[in-house]
Amino acid sequence: MKSYEHKSIEKKWAKRWEKDGLYKTKDVVKGKENFNLLVEFPYPSGNLHVGHWYAFAVPDILARFQRMRGKNVLYPIGFDAFGLPAENAAIKNKLNPRTWTLSNIEYMKKQIRSMGTSFDWSREVVTCDPAYYKWTQWLFLQFFKAGLVYRKETAVNWCLSCKTVLANEQVVNGTCERCDSEVEQRQMLQWNIKITDYADRLVDDLDALDWPKEIKESQKNWIGRSEGAEIDFPLDLGIKYKYVLLHGFEGAPDMPRFHFWKEELEKLGHEVIIPALPDTKNPSEEEQVAAALAATEYDERTVLFGHSLGAVVALKVLERLQKPIGRLVVAGGFIDPEFKDKRRNFEKRFSWKFDVKKIKSNTPVIHVLHETKDYGVSDKQLQRLEDFLGVKATHIEGEAPHFTGQKERSVLMWLRATIRVFTTRPDTLYGATYLVLAPEHPLLRQGFEGQAWLSTLQNKDEVKKYIESSKKKTEMERLALKKKTGVQLKAITAINPATGKAIPVYIADYVLGHYGTGAVMGVPAHDERDNEFAKKYELPIIEVIEPAVTQRAGLDAVREEEPFTERPAILAVVKHWSEDTYLCLAYKANDARGFISGGVDAGEDFLVAAQREIREESGYKNVVLVKSLGSVIHSKFYSPTKQKNLSAHFTPFLFELKDGEQEEVSEREKRIQEMCWMKKEEVANFVNRDDSRIAWRRAMGMDVYDGEGTLVNSGDFNGQSTESAREAITEKLGTVKTTYKLRDWIVSRQRYWGVPIPIVHCASCGPVAVKDSELPVKLPEVKDYLPEGSGKSPLAKAKKWVQVKCPKCKGKAERETDTLDTFVDSSWYYLRYTDPKNKKKFADAKKLQSWMPVDLYSGGAEHTTMHVLYSRFWHKALFDLGLTKEPEPYTRRMNRSLILGPDGQKMSKSKGNVIDPDEVVGRLGADTVRMYLAFIGPYNEINTYPWSPDSVVGVRRFLERVWRAQEYVGEADSPALENLLHKTIKKVGEDIATMKFNTAISTLMIFLNALEKETLRQAQGKKTLGKAQWENFLRLLAPFAPHITEELWAAGGQKKSVHKTVWPEYDASKLKEETISIAVQINGKTRAEAQVSGDADKKTLEKAAREAAATRLEGKKILRTIIVTGRLVNFVVEE
């Protein structure tokens, strides 16, 4: 027999398999079920590392196993070939990024082939291939046409030294990943994809997926959905206006919305006039304008508002005034009678002629509000209005179409200055004692919508300075300086809509501009951050929630269905007279630990009651009240001593003992609880009752209670639970709103080496999609790949390429020069695998259907919230467009572990701990490396495994012993090994299916150990193993070590590849052992063993066990005997 020479064996079979097309996958095979196994395709960095082996070679075991189990398996591979490293290398070495990338791919393909993986290379996908990115562009345009893509001024990371935009992942701790220099936030026009439209579905659809919990959780976390309310706080700017509100066609001054606006404006001290316009069912210009003019005097403090036809009247009024007013607001207005739904009878009674010059000279500010679902006013009409007034309309979703709801709050917002806040705790509204705006808040923007709202601001310079300084603050500084800073907007106050009270307004950078509305209400009593801020700026802290806790676990958990006994009570934190210790009680009946507490008798003073309780429970007589510990703490629990549910309302106090004078505590009290003095730092851990914990935190002055409870100081809502108050207060004073942490996906990259965005900019048509027939828009050749300092992509340097004709109007136009984020490329590559060569479609629908969804997707944990989330979104969007048939792309997702260097550190060149797989493969063989990586630990759990150069040798030894074992193969099956073989077949199959490759391998090792023992020792080297047994063993080993098994298989005379054979079946009848050893336990502890036959019944087991433990059972009374067939007998005896 030759020795095991892995090099020649592996080379030989790799060649043969490829020649035979062993792994070519057909889309449909009759009688076979399809199985789509996906691994993340690699970036062609140029060199394969151990991580790649772990990612590709280990799942290959499953792919091979499933094939042997009769599945038609798709195991594809490709390259994620666009991206920065190529461009950086190109800049550095003056190469073409394409050349660099393609040669890397060639090299890596060779390396990947050395793994012995069963990839179907005929389906290879390369994202930088125009044949691929044609469809990336096409899919992007489908989204563009569906309105999922938009351009927006977005804050981007700008590296001051590289003079380019960086992706978030390239910003590490606020500095540039490459050059370590400062990164600044800049506003730039960027292409965005509306992933936030899918936020809800991306969260909700997770429930139905068979994914590990941690992956689902981190996606949920990342999306960060929170439900709450938006509440409007009107501003009092110190100026009183006169509002003239003009109603529309068929309207009247007493319509609910006019009533609402009037009421709200009057609350702020403004004057409101709503003239009744005549002949409202049959209106004429002359009559209506005259009525409006007669209603009042118009001057610079007048705010003129017109709704619908009222807007036309308002414009006419302005035409005739002698002096200007303060402001004009129109909602649902128009200047011509061409409505999109129907004609109106006033069409001919108005002139539809306006003196725009006059109008504009009579008002310094014009606001045009357009309702997004307006049924009458058409886009064309709106456009004409905008053009006419020279003002861009503000698009708002009203309460009802055309702003006809009962309370049109959004209109009100534009009538008066309003700050809208988002909160998840509307129940704490009465405790809002100030407002805070983010420095980026639109109200603060210079010349905000032309409004002079901040004209009365007293400390303009200070505010400006603060805004400037926070803009300059880098992310790093913001993180480092966690202390809250802010500046008050002086002479401006907001009105708390619940209390009607004036509260101060601040700007502070602890409020984020991009989350919620960019403004928050400060509730210092119930929010830690607000509390910190309020303390610093000495703002009032008003408690509006009394904590309410319910004991849910343990012996004092409330008993369901039993009634509660209400009782007023006290809770006393008592400090030692000389030491820094506190009196705690441990209740004997229920393991509860807390402070002294007790009921207050009818008519009894709370302080007196507290002193009485201290005396009764501890015996101490002389106490002094230090302070009251705030509001009542409501607590529901079960009292074992009283044997009933209690609903206690504790008034908490802090006392200090004057001295140690103590009287004897009654026997009854001693039975109930034990008293002890705990050191200050130990109390928090010792006390386990929630009510006592709250009291303790208050005693230590660190309580900001943000839990549930009962409302106080909240007007009509007093006494309600926080839960119901959230709904009730939102209903009355706000609107329900859900916000997300997830932001839209910015896909613009000002980089060369990516997919060109297939859009053309035309001066008259705006951004226009490139025609399908013109796709792909190929990357132009440029001289150098350095980004321009201006933030333009290097594509802009291809001047000729940029100049095109507009696909719509054929006029002069320019190509978009940004490229797409590479996450776009990888958002759909798994779809292309199903039909990689299709020239007419991104993939054929039938082929998609035969392979999608992916059965198992294995990849790195770092992609959980990026690639995996993006591609789920992408797939859902395609689903909505009817391009895919299923709403989720991946049935199962699995995150892979990380392979560390031998020193337990992450492998890196600088640490010198990098394992070169090519070297190890050369020395020990691909089979050894594959198998070692599979053996290192469970593949379906996330962990970190150091590469162990010693352990890898262990696997090599195993394969060498397998090689030698061919010598033991005779003709007749070994009866001694038959049972074990069938057990091995069962276990290995089960373990591979659940990706526990490590235990599958150990099972194979156990079989080989037994085989050697049997052959070498029992049979002294005779050929004991049957040929059939040996071939079964080889088939079990084949998915792990494909080369050596193929060689041994062929050496045994087989012509067909072992990888084309079927997985062995086990014979259930052969799994049973003749004799087994069972455990004999006494009181649950193993004390002896007994040998019984494999099918022994309970009686036999008990008899054998009694004999085995006879001496130990002597003189003991057996109370119970528990018999578990095939396992153990447990005697429960008297101690």
Added chain:
RNA sequence: GCCGGAGUGGCGGAAUGGUAUACGCGCACGACUCAAAAUCGUGUCUCGCAAGGGAUGAGGGUUCGAGUCCCUCCUCCGGCACCA
């Protein structure tokens, strides 16, 4: 801080609520050898001479029986992080 995961020999790890430490590495001793390597054999949680006892991060609970289920705490790892 919040969310998630995990703590078992010297190391990677194994164990449907049922004989804890399978399998592999390492180590020790032995065989083979002039010798070494390779290979093979034996042993290898801990206390104890033994009989026995103890141990799965710590403490408690449920159970005939807990590494596994429940509660409290500690430590480590991952993610998010002023998200209102």
